[in-house]
Amino acid sequence: MxxxxxxxxxxxxxxxxxxxxxxxxxxxxxxxxxxxxxxxxxxxxxxxxxxxxxxxxxxxxxxxxxxxxxxxxxxxxxxxxxxxxxxxxxxxxQIDRGTITIGILKTIDLPIFNKFLATFKNKYPNVVLRVETYERERLWQLLDTNALDVAIMYLPDNTRRDHINLHHQYNHLNVVDDEIVILSHDPDLEANVSYPVGEFVNSKWIAYPDTFYLTQIIRDSFGPKHSMDIVGSFTDSRDLVNFATETNYNTFVTRTFFEQHRDSISLTPVFLKRNRKFNISIVYSKSKVEVPRIKNLIDEWKKYIN
Known part of the structure; x- marks a missing residue:
């Protein structure tokens, strides 16, 4: 030596x-x-x-x-x-130092998680939280490349079934059960009632872009026999609702979004029969729980939600 x-x-x-x-x-x-x-x-x-x-x-x-x-x-x-x-x-x-990067799907509006992050930050002031919103494919890409510690997204994500095995590579915690709410101008429809797809086949729609999870979910709900006549799109839920309100077009949002903004929405909320259910979930690589501050975030969330 x-x-x-x-x-x-x-x-x-x-x-x-x-x-x-x-x-x-x-x-x-x-x-x-x-x-x-x-x-x-x-x-x-x-x-x-x-x-x-x-x-x-x-x-x-x-x-x-x-x-x-x-x-x-x-x-x-x-x-x-x-x-x-x-x-x-x-x-x-250490659980109380370092940076945690969190990606949230753009269409998700979840005040309870924002409140949790504020509570977490107050308890662990030396942990830096970096939170950004992304489209779904970008979220998966960042998770796959380890650029994100945690993602908030919708599951199940059937669009990923050929690319990843969620069970083997990732853990997930369901936060909220959710579904799509149709917002309609039709005066003959009764609020909060479920209707068959046939009730809407002649409607024109303002929707999220075709690549968005919610648009794919409602297209799947319509099935192969019925197509949706989508005449425009917005990436932001508020813009979607505002534009639909000022026109004669139908639109759709999640139930969680509708419940948060119910008082400001004048369109009639209805549901599809055989509406596909999904969850807002916290998704993270199984290897991330080896990092104490990430495991601590997950554990603190479980305590908070309970």
Whole structure:
């Protein structure tokens, strides 16, 4: 083993850097809380290991040699790296430090989860929460590449059955059972009643884009015999409802969205018979529970929801 392996410790580097700041053995030793002979011995060992003097002296004044100048730059870089690695390890091993990245499907509006995050943040102020909204395919992509810790999305997601095995690769917690609510202008329809698909085959629709989960769900509910005449689309639920209200077109939203905004919606809410049910779920890779802060978030959510 080279002798530098036993000499170039973090402690030795800190002693050296402290001496470069004060250029005085007595002051540096006092700041470090050691004796001057102990500091002198450490510097001599460091110089012996390197094979070159780090300090020169003119009268009583110290100065850095060329080797000392290079050692100063290298020591700062090494200590920064060590500190960074320690921080990374601490973030990985501690429940109350580090960053948690959360992706939420754009069409999901879930105040209870926002309230939970506020409660969680108050309890663990040193955990950084990064929350963004995404479309479904982007959410899966970020989960698959480990760029997201947790996703809030709809399940079951049949569009992914050929790409992943949810049971083997991911865990999920159901948050809310949900379904689609149709918002209609038809005065003959009774609110909160379920109607067969045939009641709507001649309707024109404002919908989410075709790639959105909810549009695919309602198309599946209509079945292969009945097509939907979609004349426009919006990505935001509020825009969808507002535009439908100002026109003669039908639209649809989730029951959770409707219940939150019931007072501001004037269209008649009805349901499809054989309406497909789905869940708003928290989805995360099974490997994520090995990270203490992620496991803690999941555990805190379970306690909160109970």
């Amino acid at each position: 080279p002798k530098t392996d036993t000499i170039l410790s973090a402690k030795a580097l800190r002693y050296f850097l402290q001496l470069t700041e004060t250029m005085n053995y007595t002051q540096a030793a006092q700041i470090l809380g050691i004796t001057q002979p102990a500091l002198t011995q450490q510097i001599k060992k460091l110089e012996h290991a390197i094979g070159a003097p780090l300090f020169g002296q003119v009268g009583k004044k110290l100065y850095l040699t060329e080797a000392g100048k290079k050692m100063e730059a290298a020591s700062s870089s090494l200590l920064d790296t060590i500190s960074s690695v320690i921080n990374d390890i601490q973030e990985f091993t």
